[in-house]
Amino acid sequence: MGRILLLSCSVLAACSTLEPTASTAVHQPMSARPAPRAENAPANGAIFHVAQVRPLFEDRRARLLGDTLTINLVESNTAQKASNASASRESSVSGGITSAAKVPLAGLAGLGVEAGTTSDFTGQGSAGANNRFNGTITVTVVDVYPNGNLLVSGEKQIAINQGNEFIRFSGVVNPSYITGSNTVQSTQVADARIEYKSSGYISESQAMGWLQRFFVALLPF
Numbered sequence: 001m002g003r004i005l006l007l008s009c010s011v012l013a014a015c016s017t018l019e020p021t022a023s024t025a026v027h028q029p030m031s032a033r034p035a036p037r038a039e040n041a042p043a044n045g046a047i048f049h050v051a052q053v054r055p056l057f058e059d060r061r062a063r064l065l066g067d068t069l070t071i072n073l074v075e076s077n078t079a080q081k082a083s084n085a086s087a088s089r090e091s092s093v094s095g096g097i098t099s100a101a102k103v104p105l106a107g108l109a110g111l112g113v114e115a116g117t118t119s120d121f122t123g124q125g126s127a128g129a130n131n132r133f134n135g136t137i138t139v140t141v142v143d144v145y146p147n148g149n150l151l152v153s154g155e156k157q158i159a160i161n162q163g164n165e166f167i168r169f170s171g172v173v174n175p176s177y178i179t180g181s182n183t184v185q186s187t188q189v190a191d192a193r194i195e196y197k198s199s200g201y202i203s204e205s206q207a208m209g210w211l212q213r214f215f216v217a218l219l220p221f
Contacts, residue, residue: 026170026193030153032142034066061178062150067141069152070183071169075133075194082126092116133194137169149174152189168195 062069094114139154153170171189178184186192208216 024168024195026155026168026195027142027151027153029142030155030168030170031140032066034064059180061175061180061182062141062152062173063144063148063175065141065144068138068182069141069150069173069178070136070138070181071152071154071186071189072183073133073135073137073169073186073194075131075186077129077131079130080126080128084124085121086123087119087121089119090117133196135167137167139169145172149190163198165198166195168197169193 092114093116137154137156139152141150142153143151145151150173151170152173154168156167158165158167169186169192171186171192173184173189177188186194
């Protein structure tokens, strides 16, 4: 029984330390291969070829499935919120029996009753966020919409000592926003999804253990 319990704990602990590649919010897939060229297409000349994907004098901006595009991450978001509320209520009741004669319970004559209630409530709350994300990531065109917009998605992995960092990005790019250097600002990408995660013993030490999360989910207070 002890071995089974130890094995179960080991499996659960291993599941809690998996690299963050299984769950992601970015568009899938995160890479796509370009369509293969026709091998048996007839040659139409020394320079022009019917199977050539791009014309000779066309720039190299991304526009086809499998093309790559560089995203400049220039995200800066600031938000603040504050609220307060207060309420109070007070009431009092008083009464008495001054005299009573020839009635049951005549001994209650001269009895006085007083009651009062007081209720106060004060609540305050505030929240703030200030996020900045700068950098670059090269993504791949995974789909071309009928109107010409490009669905791009990509991932960058960086291994530092015993930890890995994952940067993921996806979104819809309007080709008119792509510059001559085949780059676009992240603020010009629609439906943008950005993720920055890490794995390793440093990030694991900052997360709550699986057993503690189990009890937190069950405790009603």
